Amino acid sequence: MNxxxxxxxxxxxxxxxxxxxxxxxxxxxxxxxxxxxINIDIYKGQGFIYAVEELDKTKNYYVYCAAGARSGQACGIMSQLGFETTYNLVGGISQWGGPVTMP
Structure with missing residues (x-):
């Protein structure tokens, strides 16, 4: 969901x-x-899928990227893997006005 x-x-x-x-x-x-x-790079392809499969499917995932396209794609992949609740941040961190910290 966007x-x-x-x-x-x-x-x-x-x-x-x-x-x-x-x-x-x-x-x-x-x-x-x-x-x-937490960070899991979607560009890692199969590595992304392996890492996501380790996550707890009972949690609700709030997903973001730079502009919203990759995170939308990630939400779709996660849904196919059995994650019920994913939220895509429209506009990504590039349009984010909220808090930002250094990792």
Missing amino acids: LSEQEWWDKAQKDSNAVILDVRTQDEWNRGIIPGA
């Missing part, structure tokens, strides 16, 4: 079962992250 920045962040903050997932590259990750995020 959510606007405000909806995505508010929902993640109120969700005790939330996991924030950054699907950007290591270089992008090193430039700053949304607080609390």
